[in-house]
Amino acid sequence: MAAALIALDWGTTSLRGWLIAADGAILDRRAGGPGILAVGDSDFAGALRSFVAGWPDLPSIASGMIGSKQGWIEAPYVACPGGFADLAPGLSTAPGRALRVVPGVARQVPGLAPDVMRGEETQIFGALESDEASGLFILPGTHSKWARVASGRIVSFATYMTGEIFAVLRQHSILGRLMAADAMPDLNAAAFEAGAEVGLHHGDDLLHRLFAVRTLGLFERLSAADAPSYLSGLLIGAEIAAALHRESADSPTLIGARPLCAAYRRVLAAQGIESRIADEDVTPRGLWRIARAAGMIG
Amino acid sequence: MAAALIALDWGTTSLRGWLIAADGAILDRRAGGPGILAVGDSDFAGALRSFVAGWPDLPSIASGMIGSKQGWIEAPYVACPGGFADLAPGLSTAPGRALRVVPGVARQVPGLAPDVMRGEETQIFGALESDEASGLFILPGTHSKWARVASGRIVSFATYMTGEIFAVLRQHSILGRLMAADAMPDLNAAAFEAGAEVGLHHGDDLLHRLFAVRTLGLFERLSAADAPSYLSGLLIGAEIAAALHRESADSPTLIGARPLCAAYRRVLAAQGIESRIADEDVTPRGLWRIARAAGMIG
Numbered sequence: 001m002a003a004a005l006i007a008l009d010w011g012t013t014s015l016r017g018w019l020i021a022a023d024g025a026i027l028d029r030r031a032g033g034p035g036i037l038a039v040g041d042s043d044f045a046g047a048l049r050s051f052v053a054g055w056p057d058l059p060s061i062a063s064g065m066i067g068s069k070q071g072w073i074e075a076p077y078v079a080c081p082g083g084f085a086d087l088a089p090g091l092s093t094a095p096g097r098a099l100r101v102v103p104g105v106a107r108q109v110p111g112l113a114p115d116v117m118r119g120e121e122t123q124i125f126g127a128l129e130s131d132e133a134s135g136l137f138i139l140p141g142t143h144s145k146w147a148r149v150a151s152g153r154i155v156s157f158a159t160y161m162t163g164e165i166f167a168v169l170r171q172h173s174i175l176g177r178l179m180a181a182d183a184m185p186d187l188n189a190a191a192f193e194a195g196a197e198v199g200l201h202h203g204d205d206l207l208h209r210l211f212a213v214r215t216l217g218l219f220e221r222l223s224a225a226d227a228p229s230y231l232s233g234l235l236i237g238a239e240i241a242a243a244l245h246r247e248s249a250d251s252p253t254l255i256g257a258r259p260l261c262a263a264y265r266r267v268l269a270a271q272g273i274e275s276r277i278a279d280e281d282v283t284p285r286g287l288w289r290i291a292r293a294a295g296m297i298g
Numbered sequence: 299m300a301a302a303l304i305a306l307d308w309g310t311t312s313l314r315g316w317l318i319a320a321d322g323a324i325l326d327r328r329a330g331g332p333g334i335l336a337v338g339d340s341d342f343a344g345a346l347r348s349f350v351a352g353w354p355d356l357p358s359i360a361s362g363m364i365g366s367k368q369g370w371i372e373a374p375y376v377a378c379p380g381g382f383a384d385l386a387p388g389l390s391t392a393p394g395r396a397l398r399v400v401p402g403v404a405r406q407v408p409g410l411a412p413d414v415m416r417g418e419e420t421q422i423f424g425a426l427e428s429d430e431a432s433g434l435f436i437l438p439g440t441h442s443k444w445a446r447v448a449s450g451r452i453v454s455f456a457t458y459m460t461g462e463i464f465a466v467l468r469q470h471s472i473l474g475r476l477m478a479a480d481a482m483p484d485l486n487a488a489a490f491e492a493g494a495e496v497g498l499h500h501g502d503d504l505l506h507r508l509f510a511v512r513t514l515g516l517f518e519r520l521s522a523a524d525a526p527s528y529l530s531g532l533l534i535g536a537e538i539a540a541a542l543h544r545e546s547a548d549s550p551t552l553i554g555a556r557p558l559c560a561a562y563r564r565v566l567a568a569q570g571i572e573s574r575i576a577d578e579d580v581t582p583r584g585l586w587r588i589a590r591a592a593g594m595i596g
Contacts, residue, residue: 113509113510114513114517115513116516160505161471161505161508161509164471165505165508168470171470172470206505206540207463207533207537208458208540210459211458215412215414218414219412238504239505
């Protein structure tokens with residue numbers, strides 16, 4: 001089958017790419033390219049040339065922070081609610097090469113702070129069962145997103161800083177001092193669930209409950225190895241409680257790294273909410289769908 | 299008046315001292331000594347000798363992290379509820395010199411994580427109007443404490459990680475990247491109050507609301523100079539809401555750095571709660587009261 005599209009997920013710290021046929025089949029895949037912070041002298045054109053070397057010269061599309069102010073070309077946010085039809089005209093073209101860049105999505109509602117995503121919109125569109133599908137999508141991570149899709153359009157979403165708060169507390173706060181040194185040890189299910197239970201029911205008391213990570217350690221009721229699991233559960237529990245206060249969670253779809261999605265799935269299940277985990281090719285599929293909607297695939 | 303006591307506040311990053319008469323009058327004061335982390339080779343005896351040089355050889359008492367596992371001598375926690383009568387027998391004596399060290403206080407309630415303080419108990423006793431006084435005491439800071447005192451005894455307390463969360467988010471998270479570089483610019487009252495309003499009413503949604511510090515900046519609705527004030531208000535508002543859920547706040551006393559106490563006072567006042575700010579000599583007064591209860595003052 002002939003290749004028809006080069007699709008790129010170009011984020012702050014990584015660059016992945018796929019060679020895709022007109023019908024969406026993935027023909028080849030590459031990872032390990034430089035994230036935008038690692039591209040020297042802003043030579044994005046050179047970085048891209050090296051990364052796609054050997055692939056045919058084809059229409060190319062990228063999503064992620066490559067379209068931010070710190071990236072190659074700023075692709076201004078498209079307004080939420082928005083779907084393919086709104087994203088496609090918003091594609092920006094990088095100078096000197098026919099790389100189209102997917103815009104992020106901004107939600108601005110009177111009386112609320114704005115919210116933004118950049119890259120997640122593509123994953124969400126890739127996870128949709130059809131161009132007109134609806135559902136709730138949860139993208140756990142540094143800045144977790146909960147997004148509501150109706151008839152193929154993102155109609156609302158909210159960001160939770162769960163992953164970043166975990167990382168800064170782990171690396172830079174007193175809570176990290178009692179933790180094991182491994183970057184991320186295996187999750188201890190019991191410690192995670194104990195933390196999640198507290199987070200789910202006492203999310204309004206998070207500034208206090210976080211201190212338990214230290215005091216449980218001081219009194220030898222939580223080991224250094226298990227403390228990261230407890231902290232992770234506490235934060236994820238608080239995120240899920242806050243999000244469920246905002247959204248009715250009818251069979252949400254989880255998108256992201258499998259162990260993290262599995263952890264969310266477990267907490268949701270304990271709340272009586274069955275979720276499914278999307279497959280790992282949502283990004284190339286989303287890029288292909290957006291490219292198709294934009295008429296980039298002949 | 300003759301000096302009767304040397305009182306020391308010996309914390310992680312600072313050492314202050316006072317020369318005190320038998321009736322509690324402060325005769326001399328010193329600051330700028332080395333915190334426990336800055337004492338080389340664990341030579342606490344040498345550090346103390348240099349710091350008190352020129353003062354008479356007198357009974358000496360210290361509170362703070364000097365009594366922790368990382369300090370000179372570990373003064374095991376006294377159980378909460380506890381007052382002078384419980385602290386005095388808990389004084390530990392540093393080896394080779396008659397320095398008595400005030401124990402911290404631990405609260406252990408079945409079904410809850412333990413909580414601890416070390417140093418704040420001394421400030422609280424120093425702020426009491428009499429040995430038998432009652433009241434609610436709020437000690438804002440890195441690890442804020444809200445402590446209930448009844449008849450001179452600390453009967454319950456809770457720690458909130460407000461100040462540390464502010465610091466790690468400011469220094470190490472994406473929220474700090476849009477902030478002005480000054481370590482701590484002057485508080486912008488409007489930005490602080492806007493943040494506090496959100497924190498007070500949406501403390502159960504903190505992981506999401508924190509992201510507003512970034513998005514309000516992205517959309518130029520919050521300046522780099524004002525962002526720290528907004529973040530501070532958001533966290534302090536969430537702390538106060540959580541604490542008021544736990545405690546009825548009848549005319550609390552604030553103990554700590556004056557600008558921070560004033561910020562708390564403003565948020566409490568907006569909730570219809572009048573508070574007073576304790577004077578700045580609560581620590582030497584507390585040390586003197588504990589020393590007196592321990593029979594150290596002849």
